[in-house]
Amino acid sequence: MTADTYLTERERAALGSVRVGIAGAGGLGSNCAMHLVRAGVRHLVVADFDVVCESNLNRQFYFRDQLGMRKVEALRTNLFRIDPEADVRAVDVRLDAESAREVFADCDIVVEAFDAAEAKAMLVAALAGRRMVVASGIAGWGRSNAIRARGFGDRLVVVGDGESEVGDGLSPHSPRVGIAAAMQANAVVAMALGMPLDMV
Amino acid sequence: MTITYRGAPVETEARTVAEFLAERGLDPARAIVEYDGEVYPPGADLSSLPLRDGAALDVFRLTAGG
Numbered sequence: 274m275t276a277d278t279y280l281t282e283r284e285r286a287a288l289g290s291v292r293v294g295i296a297g298a299g300g301l302g303s304n305c306a307m308h309l310v311r312a313g314v315r316h317l318v319v320a321d322f323d324v325v326c327e328s329n330l331n332r333q334f335y336f337r338d339q340l341g342m343r344k345v346e347a348l349r350t351n352l353f354r355i356d357p358e359a360d361v362r363a364v365d366v367r368l369d370a371e372s373a374r375e376v377f378a379d380c381d382i383v384v385e386a387f388d389a390a391e392a393k394a395m396l397v398a399a400l401a402g403r404r405m406v407v408a409s410g411i412a413g414w415g416r417s418n419a420i421r422a423r424g425f426g427d428r429l430v431v432v433g434d435g436e437s438e439v440g441d442g443l444s445p446h447s448p449r450v451g452i453a454a455a456m457q458a459n460a461v462v463a464m465a466l467g468m469p470l471d472m473v
Numbered sequence: 474m475t476i477t478y479r480g481a482p483v484e485t486e487a488r489t490v491a492e493f494l495a496e497r498g499l500d501p502a503r504a505i506v507e508y509d510g511e512v513y514p515p516g517a518d519l520s521s522l523p524l525r526d527g528a529a530l531d532v533f534r535l536t537a538g539g
Contacts, residue, residue: 301539388539390503394515397505397535401514407505412538425505426512431533439538450539 275313276356284466288313291465294380295319296368296396298344300450301408301457302386303334303351306361308458310352314465316360317352320376321345322367332447368392370399382406382461386454388439402428406460410434411453412443420449422456424470430460474526490530491519499532507531 295302298321321344325335339347345363377383385407387393410433419434460473475482487493506513508530
């Protein structure tokens with residue numbers, strides 16, 4: 274049984290069969306994965322190279338007793354607490370263009386959830402033409418309505434304000450990162466249900 | 474000429490999409506460009522894309538944070 278008991282049969286079938294790749298298990302990726310599993314997505318491929326550390330706990334879907342754990346292992350553990358039958362492939366690797374194409378080869382939709390701008394650019398270029406949901410511009414506080422989701426072409430969704438940058442006197446905090454992660458998950462669900470990108 | 478940039482009319486002297494990004498101080502290595510419905514990933518060759526009067530252009534900057 275999926276975590277969402279409100280789903281129609283059609284929704285349950287669509288979300289239960291889609292395979293979603295998540296590139297990065299930080300603030301965006303861990304929270305996006307949480308929303309996806311709660312929404313009924315059951316096949317995830319999560320890739321990250323990092324371990325859970327103190328500074329992650331302000332916004333990422335991890336807990337104090339998981340400090341020092343590999344992020345992909347900790348995330349899989351937490352997702353299993355929502356749906357014990359979820360199929361979560363945990364890939365502990367620092368992705369580059371070649372490995373990203375390989376790791377996400379069988380994914381229907383890929384979520385870009387990296388931290389560094391150059392890593393975001395690398396992934397978008399490496400997976401050009403694939404169905405993807407990208408986030409950028411999530412730093413700081415307030416300005417909730419500046420964060421928006423919109424279709425770029427017919428296979429790509431971009432989420433965020435596209436401007437605010439961590440390191441520009443701004444830091445990443447739970448509310449804005451969480452808004453963007455939830456919007457990424459919402460876009461994935463909309464795509465999986467066949468909604469047009471102008472409705473994401 | 475006048476193009477539609479992020480949904481609003483904008484006057485520009487740029488002859489190509491690459492020149493338009495330069496005019497705006499946008500780094501093409503850190504941007505996704507949508508030009509008349511086509512998507513160009515970061516690092517795409519935008520200097521070979523002539524800007525046309527009335528064309529629709531959108532740019533999404535990739536910034537740090539996640």
